[in-house]
Structure formats: structure tokens, C-alpha cells
Amino acid sequence: MIGLGVLGFGSAGRALRWLLVIMLVAVLVFALFGRCFTGLDPLATVARPWTPPNNNHPLGTDVLGRDVLARLYWGGCTLTAVALLAAAVSTAFGIAAGLWAGWSGRRIELGVSAGADLLLAVPAVLVGLVLAVAFPMPVAVVFATVVAGAPLTARVVADVSSDSRHATYIDVARMRGDSLPSILVQEVLPSHTAVITTDYGLRVIVALQLVATINALGLGTAPPQPDWASMITENYSGIGLNAAATVAPAVALAVLATVVAVAAMTFGSSSLGSDPRSKARESVAA
């Protein structure tokens, strides 16, 4: 939320929003498809371990003498894809449950129920680490993200959709003879895209943090494969010889996480800003 007031009005705000969109697209394209922009081999040993940056290797080499820049191009894909997927599955489950609950007039009062407490009491990171050993890493991350996130999404969606249950445009659709699923998907859902955008962004962040921790501890992506999080731990002990091998993947991960987070809050809250009962806020808080 780079100043809601600024973003909401005026050309400066609009320019900032566009800048944010461009950054988001750029960072996602680099993370997911970075390997397409380089002909370098991320697995080949090309120089002595932890060679500092030079003309041939702009970011130097890593623990096994592999080109850090090449590994940087390759290392964001799995991590980002898994986080995006886990968040999508979680949000989809949450939307389905939330629409059902909201439409049937049930309020999911997770804020005071024992369910919310349980959700918070289970040490999610620790359970995620155990799951990462028990299952393939993507499965573990999707599972942990859904269990920890979908109930929160469901509550937010239930709140906003039960509010729109008696809206005029819903009555119109009902009288037109639209089926219930089509009313929910075509009428109710589109009016809450801002809430859902924010929520999805938050799930991506939580999933990304989990993947990063799992990979950094060596419980995820298998060793020779380049991965931003495991690059940090692999090269940490060589930080005195070639700091770039640690800093470059750290900066890449930091940019990815912060741009996604700021974009999610900005685009979500822009249409929620005037609503004093801002539901997105609660989803953060929960």
C-alpha cells in the first residue's frame, strides 16, 4: 500500500500503479522463465570455487565453481511455481468453502472459534519441514499452505459474499433464471476480486517463505539443481571469498517476495479502501 490516498487519485498514483504492475510482471517472468534468457550451463564447473566476480563471470562462481549468474537465471523457477500453485489451490478451496458458507447464510466466525486457535497453535513451519521429508516438496508445500490458508480465505469470502446475497444485481440474475453456480461464479465472485487478489498474494508469500525454508535446509530441491534458497546456504560459508554468490540469490528472493506482497496489498486494498469494514485487513490479521 504505497499510500492509498496517493494511489487512489491523480496521475502520480496511476504511474506508480503501472510501475508496480511492470515490476510484478518482470520479476515473475525472470523467476519462472529466467532460464530462457541465458545460454549458460548452471551445472558446469567453470572456474575455481568462490571466484570473485570478473569479466567472464559477472557474479563469480559458487561452492563448486559453477557460474552464479547462470544459476540465478535458473534458480527461481521451481520455488516460484510451487508457491504460485500452492496459493492457487489454497485460495480455490477457500473460495469454494467461503461461497458455500456465505450463500447459505453461515458466517464463519473463525476469529473467535476454536478453529482459528487450532490453526495458530499448530507450528506450521515445523510441520511443513516434517511433511517435506515425508512427501515430495511441492506436495508438502501445497498441503501445508491449504491447511493453514484456506480457512482464512473461506472466512473472508464468506463475509463478503453473504453481504452481496441480497444485492439487486443478484436478484436480477435470480429472476433471469440463472443457476446457482453461474450466479456465484459470474455475479458474486467478480465483485470481490480485490479481496481475493489480496488473499491470493498473502498465500503466495506464506508458501514462498515455506519453500524457501525447506530448500534452504536442504529438505527440498535436490542438490545439483539451482535454487535461490539453497544457493544461499550452499555459498554462505564462502561469503568472505565471493559474497555475490550469497547476496545475488538473496536479493532475487527478496525482490520477488516484496514485489508480490506490495502488489497484493495495493491492488487489493485500492477498491477496499473506502470500505470501513475492510475485510482484507482481517485476513492479514488472522
Add this chain to the structure above:
Amino acid sequence: MSDGVRLHPVLASVARAAALLLVVSIIVFGVTALLPGDAVSLRAAGRMTPEELAVLRSAAGLDASLPARYLTWSTGIVQGDLGTSTSTGRSVASMLANRLTVSTSLVAVSLVIALPLMALFALLASPAHGRRPAGSAVTTAVAALPQIVVAALLATVLSGWAGLVPPVSLLPRGESPLARLDLLLLPALTLALPAGAYGAMLLRGPLVDAAATPYIVDARMRGVGRVRLASSYILPVVAAPTVRVLSLVLAGLLSGTALVENIFGLSGLGELFVSSIATRDVAVVQAISLLAAAVVVIGMAVADVVAARTGRRASV
């Protein structure tokens, strides 16, 4: 709690906490049961016959059914017995006790750093004239950073460029961790920075709600001073949510030790947790998970009591 019987609020929170811990213990036990292989087969590494393995397994109680194993484990915990480590043969309690000093020192120092950071971030992200300032973008961004990123960047700046602290915190044997604050600074800061931002984000909701309540708006219009407004008007309203947020922040710090202790070479609970997953030392994994859960559950119970005393809901 229930509609019929009205329990004393403290009693009700204790009952609630106990029920919650019971459910969490089942979840923790169930998840750890999913780990492939067990400590016995991992240690034997193919050098034993199936018969020899079976004998060792039954000695370790690994051949019983899952519910039976849960019962043995949970009754043991209620009696204060955390079980025996399958990979070292020592009692889990003594293994944890060895590591506890390092981790509690680390978490305590982190908490001391995280609290002012939380206040600062909450101030940055607090609404001014109904608008959210750019500071909330900073808070959001910091809270979004993966822990490993914070570790790498802080180490580069504090250890690499500034040369203030060593990049790894190998504690000399037998020396109190608190006597070597220079070694704890980097890991503690790594834990505290995202935790502080996260706590501030959690607190923002209750703070915004509190600032909007009629009696606080009224007090402000009557010209009540800022300090008095914060201490006598806003604090009682946000006390319960704050305790809840604190227990969540504390739990976050505890979970964070799994990664941070591994990176910086501290041998505490977090490091033990990760190595115990690798050796399938299930009893240790379970005990540490349950400990982390207990921190949150107790914190929430305290928040409930505070909520009952201040007459506010504790929900965050």
C-alpha cells in the same frame, strides 16, 4: 464457553488450552508418523537381517499400532516423560535441556529486539487521517521477506562489510550464550526483523479498530493528551489482542530457530529439530513441535484471561 455452565474465566481458559493442546498433540503425532522409515532401519542402514531389525523395533516400541503408540506417548507426556531418543538412547528431556539454554537465550534476545521493532513498524503502518502511509508498504515488505533472505543480507552487511560480528556463531563449550551477546546478535536480529514486522501487521487491525471506537474518538476530541490517550484509553482495549500477537510472535521466533540456528551454527533446539527429522528421531521431533505449540496455546490462554478482565474480545 458453553451456554449452560458458566465457568470461571481462568478455569475456562485453562480447559480450552488443554483441549487445544490435546488436538495439536494428535496432529503432531499423526504428521510425524508419516515420516518414511524409522530410526532403527536408518541406523542399521541395511547391515542387519529383518529379524534383528524386528527385535530392535519392538524394543523401541515401534511395532505397536499407531493409536497404541499415541496413547503410550501422550500418557508419558502427561506424566512428564517426553520419551527416549531412538538414535541416541538418551531421554528426550535431557537432550532438550542441553539445547534449551542456547535457544531460550537466542529467543529472549530476539524478543528484546523484536518488541521495539514491532512498535516502530506499527507506528509506521498506523493510519494517519484515515489513510495508510507509505510506511505500511515497508512493513508489508519486511514481513514478506523469507527468513533465509534476512539471514544472508544481514550477514553480508553486519559481518562482511561492517565486520562487526562473525558470520557464524560457534559458541565456546561451557560458556553461557548470554555472555557472548556478540555471537547472538546476528541470529537474533535475523529472527527479530521479520517477526517484528509480522507482529506489527497483526496488531494493525486491533489498533485501527480501537482508534475508531466512539469513546476513544470522543476522548481525543475532548483533548485528552497523547500519552494518557495511549495508556488509559487505547491500551486496555488492545491489551488482549496484544498478548495474542506476542504469543504468535514468540512462536514465530521459536519456529524460526530451525533455520537460523542451522545457518549460523548454533546448537539449539531448532538445529536439533532439523537433524532429528533427518535421523527419524521421532520422539525429539514430537517434543519440540509440542513445545512450540504449547507456547502459543499458553499465550492465547493468557490473552483470554486478559480479555475477560478487560471485558474485550481477544480475537486478533
